[in-house]
Every structure is written in C-alpha cells, then in structure tokens.
Amino acid sequence: MVTFEEISPADFFYRNRDIAGFTNPVRAIFSALRELVENALDATDLSGVPSEVYIRLSHDNDTELGDDVYRLRIGDNGCGIPARHIPSAFGQVLFGSKYKLKQARGTFGLGGTMAILYGQITTHKPVNIVSSTGTSRIYKYALMIDIQRNRPLILDRTIQINKEQWHGTFIEFSLEGDYSRAMPKILEYLKQTALVTPYANITFVDPKGRLYKFTRVTTKTPPPPKETLPHPYGVDVETMQRLQRITDCQTMPDFMQKHFHRVGETISLSFLDFAGFIRTSDPKNLKGEDISRLVKAIKKNKKKGKNGFSHNLSVKEMQHFIRNTQSGNLVDFMKTHFKGVEKSVILRLLHAAGFIRTKAPRKLRSDEIVKLVRMMKKFDGFLPPDASCLSPLGEDLLKVGILKELKPEYIVVSQRKPSTYSGHPFIVETAIAYGGDIPAKDDILIYRFANRIPLLYDEASDICVKVIRSMNWRRYKVSPSMPIVILVHICSTKVPYKTVGKEFIADRPEVKKEVLNGLREVARQLQHFLTKKEYVARERRRLDVFSKYLPKIAKFSTNLAGKEKEPNIKVLLRSARKFED
C-alpha cells in the first residue's frame, strides 16, 4: 500500500544535504566554515565598520564523541540580529533577510542553518549564539532545530547589558568533520576570501593551534548595494500575482512605475499600449468639455518643444476632425491626424489629460496576469537594470586585494559595464596577476568569485573556466607553465549558481559573453606586458651575447695578428644596444 507523508524544508535539506555541500566529513567542515564566514562578512558589510571575523576550530573536548568532532566558533563585528529573529535565523531553514533584490553573499536563507543542522545531526548538541545589534542588550541563545517541523527549539536564553554598545554575532557549535583533509581547501578559501575582501581582518585558529591572520590593507569598502525593484524581464507569473495582490495602486501605469525597476511614465504607457492594457474612448463619444480639454492639452504640449504638434488647433477644427475620423479610439485618432508625432508623446498627453483608462491592478484576472508577464518579456522598450543594487569590488580594491594575497609582479584588472541576463543585472570583474610570488604550475591558476565568495569546487563545470579554456591564450603570449592567476568575479542580485552549495556558475549566454570580453580585455593588457618583458629579456640576452663574444674575437684576432694590445671594443659594446638584427 502506498503511504503519503509531508516533510518540512528542514527535513528535506536534512535528507538532501548533498545539494547544500554537506556531502562528507571533508566537504562538511569546509562548507560549515564558509557558510558562517559568509554570513559574518554579509553582516559586517552592513554594519559600516571595518570587518573583523574571528574563526576558531578546535577538537571537541567531549571524550564521549570520537576525535573527529570539532567545535567551530565564529565571531564578527557585524550588524547583529534582532533578538526576536535569532531563533529562526539559525533554527529554521529557508528563513533569512537576504531575499531582497540586492547583492549579498547569502541568498537562500539556508547556509548557516544547514551548518548548524549538520552539527546537530552528527553530535546532537545545541548551538550557542550571542548577538547584539548595538542596543543596550546582548542576547544569548542555546538552540536546537526541530527538523521535522522546521522550527527552532529554544533551550536557553539570557540577556546581558551591553555597556560598550558592542554589535556583532558569535556562533559556536560542534560538528563532525575531517579537518586534516579539508585543511588545504579551507586555507585556500580563506586566502581567496581575504583577496576579495581586502578591507577585512580575518583570523583563523586551527585545531593544532596554528594562527592564520589575514590583515586588512585598506579601510575602503565597495559602495554598499541599494535594494532594487524587480526588473520587468525577470518577473514571472508568481511574482506578478503577489505584487498585484498587495499593491495599493489604482491604475496600471502607477502599478508599473511603483513596483518595477526603471519603469517611468513614458515606458509604462508605451508598454501597456503594446500589451493591450490601455483603453481610450471612441472620439465620436467625446463631449464638448472633453474636446476642449484635449485641445488645451495639445496646446500645452506644443510649448514643450519639437516633439509637439504641428499647428495651433482650435476646438472647431478638432470637432471637424472628430466628425470625419474612421478611428475607433483616441490613440488611433491622434496617430492618424497628427502624423510625425511619436506615439509615446500622444500616450503621455492623453494620460496627462485623463483620457486613458486602465483596469485596477487588483482586478486583473489570472489570464490577464499571464498575458501581462508574457508581454513584458516581449516588449523591447524597457531600460536595462541599473547597477546600484550591485556591489562589485571595483578595480582599485581588486588590485589591492590581489597585491596583498598574491604579491605578483604585474596585475591588470578590469570591470565591465553592468549587463543583464533574464532581467537580472550583473557585473563581471576580471583580473590577471603574473609572476612575483605566484608559483609556476603545469597550468594557469583560476580564481573564481561570485558576489565576493570564492568558488573552489566543481571547477570544470564552471562557465568562467569553460570560457578560459576556450580562449586561445597563445595569442596573448600566455603558456600554461607561466606563473599566472586568472581571476573572474561575477556579481549579481541573482548569481546563476547551479546548486545551493554555491560552487559553480551555470551557462548563461549573456554572462558568458561578458566574462569573455572581460577576460579578453585583461589578456590584451597582459600580452602588452609580456611582449615588453620579452623584449627587455631578449635585449638583455642579446647584450649578453655581445659582451660574451666580442672580447673573445678581440683576443683571438690580437693573437693572430701578433699585436700586443687588444683593440678597444668598449665603443662596440655600447653601440650594440642600438642595433637590431
């Protein structure tokens, strides 16, 4: 007999922890650490003070458990969590503050809680949380997760006075893991995080008591992202329905302008006209006062400049037009009788004069909602999203970060202009570092970042890697054995991750194109650098050759000629500089 049951989100992720990166003890300890570091950095980015992140991983003293159990403690000086949200933030899967449309490391409301959940299922111990938002109180919680119900269980809660107005969060819990095998990845992760967060102090104490300190080299931070409205291209029926239900707008143009990104009056009208959501009266049905209102509006518009109407129109003339027109609605009527006037101008005029009628958004039927969404995707008059919701690192900070962690001989960085895929804005930043402390390996090193998170796993599937592999690097004088790091950073309100584990980026043609262009840009500059370097080296080798052989020629000829003194070849050596082969 088939039985049916329901499971909670927490239960779902408990059963499918692989998809969140908690596959085995090695991956689990890496994922737990990175999720909490990312939460800490998100929080400190919001707090407005230079980031401090403290990480301590130690063996759990509890001898009952095996020695593969660790205690992970992570602290930050971030914005803290309001007391009432603390239990849910850490005790409930799919709960978070980052579902908004602005760039952040976190997106799913899952990562930190998954780490804690993993700790709980492997050690059955509660998590301890200390947090304050800088108010007069500090809250301490001991929590466990009710996995079946996806609810936090509060085991203990205490409140302390916050004399120093401290803000930030400390989280501590136990989990099973394999640090010795995860260590290389963890250290690499921290190093790359420090690179892409050069304004943060990151301290890590590992189970052997070793201290790794990544010190900030700047207090400059990237401009904080602003929250943004959804772009029409990125909206689906579900989102539309939610917006339409909650809106207090009475008309469609208002609705469009209030709830969507970069939609103003003109665009809203053009779109609604395009989508067939605008109704205007039959001109024949206009009353006398309507006609004079229309004529007045036209006159007023004319003053505004060249897009206006061609002649001074009297009410009489208008009436004449109306009598003779074939058009069944005002937009059409205006279009036929005022040739050369743009449709958008007509629409605005009619709207301003109150001739445009639309349905109230709340009254849209579901077939209308579907149509609206479909037309949004078809309409080509929307402006591309702006990038104020994004927070790329910027060329200067990227340079500083690379210099700090890689100490290369040469760096080139490039930030692309904002672009979009499916209505989501994104910015690609690329960089290449060469030489210096960078080791020469069999292959070029690739550093991938998304929203300032280093991506370390599943390299082969990543779009950036695919693009890099597809490029003809020989053209840029690059060979695999060179000491080179190629770096790609993609930031977006919606990074196209392939999994909730945030390990690699999916193939999106628009993203791919930007990555390629960005890489070409830095590769070209690297090529210039390498060409020059090669030239200098060649020139040096050339001079070496001359200074090796000319004196020998002088010596042998002197012996042959039976002379006493060797000829003076200093002049020749000096002039060797100028000669090209």
Place this chain on the structure above:
Amino acid sequence: MKTKISVSEKKKEVLENLRNFGARLYGQMEEGAFPWIKMPSRSIQNIFYSPEVRQYILGDKAVRRSSRNIRHIRPFTQLVWAAYFAYELAKNRKTSTLRDVYYSAQAFDVAFKDQPESNSIITDLETVVGFAREDFNVFPEERSAIFGDLTIEYTVRGYEGRQYNLMSHPDGVMIGPAITSAEFVKTSTDMVIAIEKGGLFTRFIEEEVHKKFNALLVLLGGQAPRASRHFIYRLNKELELPVHIFTDGDPWGMHIAMVIISGSANAAHLRDLTTPDARWSGVWATDIVDYRLPSDELTPVDIKRLYELQKDPRYKGDLWQKEIKKFLKIRKKAEQEAFSRYGLTYIVDKYLPEKLKEVA
C-alpha cells in the same frame, strides 16, 4: 715538366694567411667597426662544375658575416677561434683531428653544439684562408696507406731532414700528417695503383705488384680521405706518375675513383685535391661480362645511384657513360675479390696486365 710543390713554402703561406685574417679583423675593430668577413658562398646554388678546371668550383656569390649580427656572432667567434687554434697548431707543428677541434673549443668557452657544427666552421676557415684543413694540420680520423719505392724527407718536428723509403714496411705506411707534409726525394716507380680495399692491397704487396709493374701502391680504404687525395695529386703533379684506380665494380666504387679524379662538391672551395688525369681502371661493368666474374644483382639503391651519376657533369666522359649504361643493362655488380674465383693470383697475373694495357 715536374712541378715542385714545396711543403715548407706552403706552410709559410698558410701561416701568413691566418695571420692576415687576424690582422684584418683587428684593423676593423681598431676603426670602431664590428669585425666582419666576406667569403665565397658554399651554398648549392653557388657550386658549379668547371670543365676547364675539371672539378667543382665556387661561383661569384659571396656571403658577408658580421659580428654585429646577433645570429652570426657566435659562429663568427668560433671561426676566429678556429683560425687562432689552427695558427697555434701550424706554428708549433702539431697536428690534430676534427674531433680534437670540437673538444678544444670547450676550453675557450666557444663550445660547438655538435661535431657537424664544428666541422662546418673548419670548412669556413678553409674557405676564408684558401687552404685545406690538412694544410693547417687538422686531419681526418680515417687514414689510408702507401707502399712502394718512394723516398721522402720528413719536415715534422723531431724528424726534420730524416729520409725514409716507403717500401720499408711490408704492411705499407699510413698516410698521416708526417707523410703528407714530407718532401719527395726520389722514386724509381712508373705509376701509382690506388686500390679500394685493404685485402687486395695486401695481396698486391705479397704478389709483388710493385715490382712487377714498377708501381707505388696506395690503399684508399673506401672513399679516399682528403689527405690521400692531395697526396695522389702530388704524386701525379710532382713525380708525373700516371695514376690507376681499382675499385669494386659498382656505382659506389666508380664514384670513389671519380672523387679522386674530379673531386666533390663539398670541396669546391679547395684546389689541389683532384687528379684529373687519373684513370679508373676497373672493375668495369664490361669486365664483369668479359671475365665472367661472379656477380650480384644490383639493388634498387644501386640503380637509383647509377641514374644520378648518369646526369652528373663529372660523368660526361665516354668511358663513364658507356660503363653506366652497361651496368644498367646487365644489372650486375662485382667486387674486386671476385677474381679469386680463378685463383688468388689471377688478378695480378692476368687481369692487371691486360687492363693496364687496355687503358694505356
């Protein structure tokens, strides 16, 4: 008229040329110029067969090598070094080999990549100085031998003025630096018989061919080294002895004779290595038929070689063309030893007298 080629005169000239070469470069440097040289090009396009000189010669094309060119400066330095090395050898009357040259360069930090590179620099030096490397005492490894009544006088250090008769040793005497640089004193012989292979050379001595035919016997040992070619040239020029060359009856043997007679393209920059009046006296293709010699089939490589030779300007002569045709017709080849079929002395008692009469 006998042409006397004085060995010591030549030595002086070689030293002089080497010195001048150094002085020229020295002068260029004194004037603030990167030293350079100009020499006849040895590229294939500049090698021509001259019917007048009866050997390959270089054309008018010249190459300029300048130490100012980054690609030239290393070989240029090696060339100057080689001149210096040769000069020291000749001055001190020491000899060495191509292999020595290759290794010696390393001591002066002008090392050669490999033996061919070193050999080619020595050839450059020959071209620049106008003398064969044997003249500045760089000898090849391979040596041939001579036997017969010829008295020579050594010029090599420690033996100056001593005389020696080349019949003194029944195995023959190696044609090394000492013999090459010796002056000729006297001979009672009437001709030179040059033989390709050592076995037959020894047989000839045993059978007293030198007495029976009043001849000097020269062992070529395959393709004759340049020292021997020059030596044969001197025997022919200075002593006016006719030269007969006996080789195997195949395209390769034929060519051994031809190189002695008309030289090779590789030595187009040199003179006095060829003996245009020397005769190839056997084994011919016609001999294979006439003497019904035991023979082998020509291989495809042999045949290809024959077609090449047929077109070679050195093989214009009637005898050559006739024999090449014959080879191609009978498709057979025979070694010198094939005569043993008729008894070991047949070649000396029967074949040789008939043959010498035929060519004379």
